[in-house]
Amino acid sequence: MNHIELHDRDQDVRTERAAVPETRGAAHFARLMARRPDEALSGVRAASPQMYDWLVNGPFAGPLSGSELTMGQRELATVAVLVALGDSERQLAAHAAAALSHGITATELRGIPLHVSVYAGLPRALNALTVIDRVLSQTGSTDPSFLHRVLLGDHGTTVAHAGITGPPVVLVHALGLDWRMWEPVIDRLAVGRRVFAYDVRGHGSATEAPLPSSMKDLATDLFDVMDALDLDRAHVVGLSYGGGIVQTAATLAPERVASMTLMATTNVAFETFEGRARSIEQDGMTAQVAPSLARWFTSDALAVNAWGVRYARGCVLRGDPEHSAAAWRAFQTLDVEGRFTGFGAPTLVLAGERDVSTTPEVMSRIASDIPGARYAEMPGTPHMPTLEQPSLVVKALDEFLPRDPATTQ
Template sequence: MDFMQIGDAAIHYRAVGLDGRRPVIAFINSLGTDFRIWDAVVERLSGTYGIVLHDKRGHGLSPAGSEPISIERHAADLLALLDHLGVARAVFCGLSVGGQIAQSIAATAPERVRALILSNTAPKIGTAESWAARIAAIKAEGLPALVEPVMERWFTPAFRRADNPLYAGARTMLAQQNEAGYAATCAAIRDADYTKAAGRIAVPTLCIAGAGDGSTPPDLVRAMAARIPGSRFVEIPSCGHIPCLEQPAAHAAALTDFLAGLPEH
């Protein structure tokens, strides 16, 4: 296991293939998950690209630390990790809140961004009222009480089968997340709005939606793509909010096709 200390938070990460010759993809997880969600996609890409994975603070094996959590704090953590690894520029592939973290980096440190992959995300996600209700539910009942409604937004009925071990694993992963870190990131999403910044993105951008996504529906992702000059939009059929788990082959194919068309520098 590899960790990098940032203040009083130790960021858990994994880096492979950083040989200075291959383009680097920095993957950024969704709310309530850790970097294992990318395993099946990374398996398909790691021979061609350098890979950086990390658990954002308050998720997985990364403690929340004492600093206030915001999208900008998460973005600063990732940039510090890339500095630590000697990565000056990367493709940022963010899922859900991970996509907002990628948008923050594009807005504040565009020189670090070779391209963006914004999967199942939007410049603004949800409403202040919906996030306040979720935070209140966590404080009152704990994170396990939210597993069922979250799973309904994350995955299609075909994936939510009792005999699907991957679905069982996703449920357990969510239930075991740090409740304080989860709630703090809910508040960070509540306060984030990159709508204006989307129009200023000036790097190649791929926007991905899941046809059955209950958290960031296709129309929301499509509207984001329309704001980003020259972006590409892909909708994955038979897929919910976490395509790297539900449809990893299709998700990896969309990434591979987009990445193959990037300029070399």
């Protein structure tokens, strides 16, 4: 047999392999890894067809294809194992990219090396973080917000910071969550602005704080955060509970508020607040998950179960019952209606069309109570707009908040 015949035979073999019908393992590989196996494993296939066949039609048709874990959970578990093993840069990069394709976020991926460092050591965790950060850069992910610890009057908290120039903006989160509620928008708002978000007393990293007794306590905390950041004035943005805090602060020291944005909030206490506090004390935090998420998200978002829903569910389950009940009772002391006569700072009142808690009717009444306030409504948006419709939030705030004129979008 001459050289040409050998070449033709090899070509026939390659064509025959390529024409093999897709197997169950190959189909699942493509779903899990977001790449066809003959493309992702072309080197393996060329070097050892037996290894290729075993890998695709063994693990990917068997233990890696079950319904015990979602594909996102499976990829996150794989990333953790590869971080712990070390010496697996190529595989780690491939599975980190696959995790992103299944809705795992940059924050969740970056959290894996931090978690694994406790069990497998810092060298492996640091090497893995380099690989993951490279994958995130290739996919256009923004850098994480800078976090630092600040001491307030009677407790410490975490402040996230994005942006290096421009007017300061302080974001105040909703009851039951923490500063990460703003994560889907903070970097996009930080173009030409310095944007800060902190954990409110009793939430996130601030659960060692004394219990709040009133909204005035929480407004004082906001001023203490601004003092710690050397901010005499700031553009303050509050959502739900955070909106109550911002309004209270604006009535106590309007000179410190450069502008005010209120989202999904109220200017009077609701009768339901005490009932929610009692439910927490009597039934615990697990019982709060279903009613909270039903108020916060649309049914479509709950069905998809993307990061915002997963994050919110986790926050509720991890919440400290004593602090959560105290927060609802502090919210009961909200009393700002009719107290904005003479308030001169620009104000944006931003409602969600599908908010069942603080409806457009509630929000429009707030706008009418504040001189010169601008009212806007986000279509199709529920009570947690930053977690379900972040692009609409960014668009509205970009149009309202000033920025350093030297920067461009």
